Amino acid sequence: MRLVFGFAALLGVDFLQLLVPGILKRGIDALSNHTVTRAYLLELSLLILLIAAVVALLRFFWRTLIIGFSRLLEKELRERLFVHLVHMDQPFFGRWSTGSLMAHAGNDLSAIQMACGMGMVAAADALVMSTAAVCFMLVIDIRLTLLALLPLPLLALSTKILSKKMHVHFSRVQEKFGQLTEFSRNALVSIRLIKGYCLEGLQEQEFARIGQQYVRSNLRVAVIQGLLHPMAMLTGNVGMVLILYFGGRQVIAGRITLGDFVAFMTYLTMLIWPMMAIGWVANLAQRGLTSLRRIGALLQEQPVLTGGRGIIKSGADVPTIRCKQLHFSYPGRRHPALCNLTLQFTSGVYGITGRAGSGKSTLCRLIARLYPVKKGMLYVDGMDVNQLSIASVRAGISFVGQQVSLFEDSVYKNICFGRPDADQKQVKEAAKAAAIHDYISHLPDGYNSLVGERGVKFSGGQRQRIALARALLSNRPILIIDDGLSALDVATEQQVFEHIYQQYHDRLILLVSHRVNLLARADKIIMLDQGKIVAACAHKQMYAANNLYKIMVDKQQGHA
Ligand SMILES: Nc1ncnc2c1ncn2[C@@H]1O[C@H](COP(=O)(O)OP(=O)(O)O)[C@@H](O)[C@H]1O
Ligand SMILES: [Mg+2]
Known part of the structure; x- marks a missing residue:
């Protein structure tokens, strides 16, 4: 009209x-x-x-x-x-x-x-x-x-x-x-790195070079x-x-x-x-x-990751997750990230460990349905995940990833992101459980403090604890922590996990970690190497049977 x-x-x-x-x-x-x-x-x-x-x-x-x-x-x-x-x-x-x-x-x-x-x-x-x-x-x-x-x-x-x-x-x-913007954005985001390596001069030159090209094209237009x-x-x-x-x-x-x-x-x-x-x-x-x-x-472009219509039967209870010859390669990669994993998770604490690149994060991502899985390899409550709606699987999982993502907003908003209807008391409890409440309440603006772009106003360990508080607040049957507390000191980490183990004893916790004192408390430890399971048993048997694990334990306890 x-x-x-x-x-x-x-x-x-x-x-x-x-x-x-x-x-x-x-x-x-x-x-x-x-x-x-x-x-x-x-x-x-x-x-x-x-x-x-x-x-x-x-x-x-x-x-x-x-x-x-x-x-x-x-x-x-x-x-x-x-x-x-x-x-x-x-x-x-x-x-x-x-x-x-x-x-x-x-x-x-x-x-x-x-x-x-x-x-x-x-x-x-x-x-x-x-x-x-x-x-x-x-x-x-x-x-x-x-x-x-x-x-x-x-x-x-x-x-x-x-x-x-x-x-x-x-x-x-x-x-x-675009290049100019991208370059300056990149430089500002990694300003600490640039200063650390004294690369200001080099950045200056590069910026001037792109700027020169920009002007030249502009002059042609003129x-x-x-x-x-x-x-x-x-x-x-x-x-x-x-x-x-x-x-x-x-x-x-x-x-x-x-x-x-x-x-x-x-x-x-x-x-x-x-x-x-x-x-x-x-x-x-x-x-x-x-x-x-x-x-x-x-x-x-359509997502390759598609789900079915099914809903998980167990609802708010812990579902049984079963990997059956789970095999996975990233798109464009020749070597599989996971090879023929056969595993079963029910409620309890599972420690996942292994060298860098052994496939720990990949396993977590597949369970959280972030990447597509072939038919007949991953079951939740006995149903193939491809038949279940993606939302229904994810709604049962709180995920604390290796890289913490925080929004440029207040600490409070960041914590209640997964559960916007939570009240103040619940938010504070979650922060206490993640051992970050004391720190936040001593900030001048308390819970209203802004975290800055990607959380720059907090240290790595503090960011991780804010992310953990967010996951704990969303209170779902499955909690996945993928190396999510690596930047914490041993004492704080121990305190946080003590709390999680007590409060979440009836849930399913997947904990990717190298810390022996945390793994020792797990019901079962799964050790991966090059995408394969090397061993899967409790701490004691693992210590007795697996040499790699024994060395790891002795080293860490020797240091402690
Ligand atoms: N997004 C990705 N795209 C392609 N390859 C990846 C991706 N993420 C991880 N990989 C590869 O998959 C393998 C397993 O990685 P990952 O599961 O992250 O290991 P871990 O968490 O045990 O350190 C590695 O060889 C890694 O290079
Ligand atoms: Mg990883």
Whole structure:
């Protein structure tokens, strides 16, 4: 509806504008005939003024209506893209970098918006305006029209070529700008690393180098932009010269009136902008289409991780998780991360240990349904996980990962993220259990303290404890802690786990750790190596039977 009104207003503007030369013609003809009166002149002037006022009003309408429409369209697309991305799975984010996704969301969406907004407007405007102006000109004099139009196609063509060039350079400008932003973002995020290695100078040089490239591309754009306008003017003026000479002769010969002559000139100046617009619009549309295709391809991507409709039977109780010859490779990797794991988890504490890269995190991720698992390899409550809805599996799991993710918000909000309806008392209890309450309450702003971008205002161990408090608060039957408390000192860690073991004795706890004193309390320890189970038994048997474990224990207890 907006569009219809918008285009109606646009047509109105064009039509009214085309009336003006006609009025001028009448005035001038009257002047040259000496039949003019003051009242007639005033009448014509007022008429032009009125038209100008209406044109201004209609212009305002079409601009707000059509540009508004393109903004709405952009919003719609942006939201669809966001929702789509939020629903994508881990393998997808392994393929797409954050930077390229952000570029899509920024550049492509604005290119589509431009094509649908200004592009459509200019196309309609140019088309209506030029055909109508040419028609009016033809009515006045056919030969003169053809003559005057001679240089115009040249203008359209050169605009097309130039704006295409401009597009190429402009994309480069955007690309360089992206690099510049990404570079400074990266540098600021890892500022401590840069300072630690005294790399400020190197960063400075690199930044200047990209900045130089950015300026160079920008200058190229400026050159082309600088060329476009004078060229249009020149073409218009050449047309003008042709009309002045040949049209003037027609006037002398009495074939057309002086008024016709002036009207003709005015129509010609009205043609310059549409001619430029045609070239410009062609490129705008092309850009818009390319972007639309790219966004379309992104929207077509489907998560490979799909679940069924099933719901876990045990509900709030601990489900039985069974791995049956569980085999898994990351996309694009030749070596499997997990080989033929056969295991069963019920309530209790399971310690998972093994060297770096042995597959501990992968096992946790598969159980949490972050990566797809083939049929017949992983069962929850006797059902293949592929038959269960992903949400139903995940809703039973609290996950504290190796890398803690905190939001740029208050500590309080970060803790109750998994359970927004929790009250203050529950939040504080969770923080106490994670041994972070005392620290938070001594902060000047207490629980309202901001954690900073990715939690920079807290130490690694404090971040881990905030993440643990979040997991404990969400209070789910399964708690997975993937090396999640590695940055804690031994005494605090011991205290936290004492609490967890007591409070969660009826749940299922999967604890990835190297700390022997924690593993010793587990009901069962699973040792992985190169994706395979080396041993799975309690501490005592493990100590007696497994040499690797024995060495680990002796080393750590020797230190303690
Ligand atoms: N996202 C990933 N993409 C590809 N390979 C991965 C990914 N994550 C881990 N791997 C590989 O899988 C293997 C097991 O990794 P992981 O489970 O993280 O080990 P651990 O947690 O025991 O240190 C390693 O060889 C690692 O390189
Ligand atoms: Mg790991």
